[in-house]
Amino acid sequence: MEQAYDYGMWVVVAINAALFIGFVSSYIAPMRRREWRSFGALTAFIIALFTEMYGFPLTIYVLSGWLGSRFPALTLTHSGGHLWNDLIGWTGDPHMSPFHFASYAFMLGGFWVIAKAWRVLWASARTGTLATTGPYARVRHPQYVGFLAVMSGFLLQWPTIPTLVMFPVLVAMYRRLALAEEREVRAQFGAAWDDYAAMTPRFIPRRGALDGSGGPTPRPRAGVGR
Numbered sequence: 619m620e621q622a623y624d625y626g627m628w629v630v631v632a633i634n635a636a637l638f639i640g641f642v643s644s645y646i647a648p649m650r651r652r653e654w655r656s657f658g659a660l661t662a663f664i665i666a667l668f669t670e671m672y673g674f675p676l677t678i679y680v681l682s683g684w685l686g687s688r689f690p691a692l693t694l695t696h697s698g699g700h701l702w703n704d705l706i707g708w709t710g711d712p713h714m715s716p717f718h719f720a721s722y723a724f725m726l727g728g729f730w731v732i733a734k735a736w737r738v739l740w741a742s743a744r745t746g747t748l749a750t751t752g753p754y755a756r757v758r759h760p761q762y763v764g765f766l767a768v769m770s771g772f773l774l775q776w777p778t779i780p781t782l783v784m785f786p787v788l789v790a791m792y793r794r795l796a797l798a799e800e801r802e803v804r805a806q807f808g809a810a811w812d813d814y815a816a817m818t819p820r821f822i823p824r825r826g827a828l829d830g831s832g833g834p835t836p837r838p839r840a841g842v843g844r
Contacts, residue, residue: 624696627672634668645736645761652798656791660765663788666780667772675699677778701777721775728767735760748807750814756823758814759796763821766792796820 639661648657670676675694678701682692691697691704698704700712708715735753739761742749753760766789773781800820804811 624699625673625675625694630672631665631668634672635665638664638668642765645732646765652795656788656795659784659788659791660769663769663781663784666778666784667776670778670780671699671776676780677701680779699776702774717774721771721773724767724771724774728764728771731760731764731767735764748810748814750818755818758800758818758820759792762792762796793821 642660642664643657646653646657648654670678675698678692678694678698681701682694682698685692689704689707691707691709692701697712700708700715700717702717703712703715712718731753738749738752738754753763757763769785769788773785800811800815804815
């Protein structure tokens with residue numbers, strides 16, 4: 619039986635990309651040039667992802683000619699686009715594979731961190747205090763961690779050659795952006811930021827050194843952070 623092509627849905631590409639880019643911009647509103655560069659890279663990642671998911675499966679097209687004889691699941695169908703499943707020989711519903719469930723965990727976790735961090739940051743900005751509670755008690759840049767977790771979830775669900783190449787670039791750009799933001803906050807708030815940064819990792823939460831509330835115990839100082 620001939621398999622359906624399942625691609626060429628450019629309206630779906632446009633709608634999904636627009637919705638997700640709009641969601642990102644509502645939480646990370648770029649203002650300066652370096653922020654626009656990082657946002658542009660994230661936008662390119664999203665467009666490349668949905669283009670291959672619903673528009674044209676470039677990665678599967680390239681790999682099927684090279685690896686098609688070894689991995690017969692590499693076909694120009696929607697199921698074939700779940701690359702990790704194809705490579706391990708998963709024959710069931712691709713949406714029920716371990717990679718798909720792992721992607722849901724990363725994406726839902728990332729969205730949860732983003733939402734929690736945004737509320738803390740918004741309240742901190744209103745009161746002129748350093749954001750040190752909630753996700754900010756664990757890492758200094760939880761919103762960026764959340765977005766990278768969501769991107770990792772997409773890569774587990776629907777990896778492509780362009781997005782796999784772009785992801786480390788995206789990580790490097792957001793790391794540079796985080797360092798620039800830290801310099802600005804330190805220049806404005808000095809020792810308050812130093813105390814917070816000394817006990818709070820930048821991106822990866824450290825195990826232990828937590829008080830009974832589940833977060834680090836900061837010295838009481840005022841300031842504003844991101």
